[in-house]
Amino acid sequence: MYFAVITILPEMFTAVSEFGITGRAVQNKQVTIECINPRDFTTDNYRRIDERPFGGGPGMVMMAEPLAKAIEYAKSQASQHGCATDAAHCPVIYLSPQGGTLNETKVMALRQYDAMILLCGRYEGIDERLLQRYVDMEISIGDFVLTGGELPAMVLMDSVIRRLPDVMGDAKSAEQDSFVEGLLDCPHYTKPHEFEGLTVPEVLLSGHHANIAKWRFVEQVKRTKQRRPDLWQQFTPNAEQARLLKKVKDEIK
Numbered sequence: 001m002y003f004a005v006i007t008i009l010p011e012m013f014t015a016v017s018e019f020g021i022t023g024r025a026v027q028n029k030q031v032t033i034e035c036i037n038p039r040d041f042t043t044d045n046y047r048r049i050d051e052r053p054f055g056g057g058p059g060m061v062m063m064a065e066p067l068a069k070a071i072e073y074a075k076s077q078a079s080q081h082g083c084a085t086d087a088a089h090c091p092v093i094y095l096s097p098q099g100g101t102l103n104e105t106k107v108m109a110l111r112q113y114d115a116m117i118l119l120c121g122r123y124e125g126i127d128e129r130l131l132q133r134y135v136d137m138e139i140s141i142g143d144f145v146l147t148g149g150e151l152p153a154m155v156l157m158d159s160v161i162r163r164l165p166d167v168m169g170d171a172k173s174a175e176q177d178s179f180v181e182g183l184l185d186c187p188h189y190t191k192p193h194e195f196e197g198l199t200v201p202e203v204l205l206s207g208h209h210a211n212i213a214k215w216r217f218v219e220q221v222k223r224t225k226q227r228r229p230d231l232w233q234q235f236t237p238n239a240e241q242a243r244l245l246k247k248v249k250d251e252i253k
């Protein structure tokens with residue numbers, strides 16, 4: 001997958017491109033991340049990308065033209081990576097609190113694209129005319145306000161990259177075994193057997209995989225009911241989960 005990131009702080013993106021599972025996906029060429037700085041598309045000596053807001057008020061607003069040129073360049077780069085650059089194949093996504101909130105369903109839907117162009121704002125905002133003309137999708141990572149769109153863009157990239165085929169290997173397959181879709185995760189334990197007087201649930205040491213899978217599912221259901229009744233409300237069990245739920249219904253009261 002090809003990610004073009006429009007940002008005046010490209011150095012921030014080493015956090016995704018050079019570390020961990022996302023860094024390895026870049027190294028393995030499963031993912032390409034190209035940062036494009038709108039400052040490189042300015043024409044004045046000061047390389048201006050922001051100006052005072054019309055109508056007055058505090059702070060600065062990002063100007064449309066440098067961003068428009070940066071996005072056009074990103075599209076040409078995407079097509080050089082063999083990606084179609086129409087909105088259906090390579091959406092321009094603006095990260096902002098005004099967008100629809102990102103969740104696992106949206107992450108799974110984002111995997112379908114060959115490429116995406118992530119627009120990261122700073123200051124008070126981006127000229128509305130740029131958003132009108134160039135942005136296909138607006139996404140928020142939550143109802144709070146940050147100083148810029150870079151961290152939300154990295155959150156989005158991380159969540160999509162970990163869901164690409166062959167990126168997570170065994171961890172992903174384990175994840176699928178534990179009925180994780182739509183439920184909170186179960187507790188996890190590892191060595192040592194005892195930590196500050198606390199031990200490990202016996203079933204996890206039994207080597208009995210069916211019982212272990214059942215225990216994990218019950219713990220996920222209990223946690224989801226306790227901590228996120230809203231998620232539990234929406235949870236629609238598949239056939240296997242419905243069968244298990246019936247078997248364990250007294251345990252999950």
Ligand SMILES: Nc1nonc1C(=O)NCc1ccc(Cl)cc1
Nearest residue numbers: 095096121122125140141146152
């Ligand atoms: N919450 C969020 N989910 O996505 N983005 C955010 C967020 O706070 N962005 C800060 C931001 C976004 C645009 C501009 Cl111009 C300035 C600052």
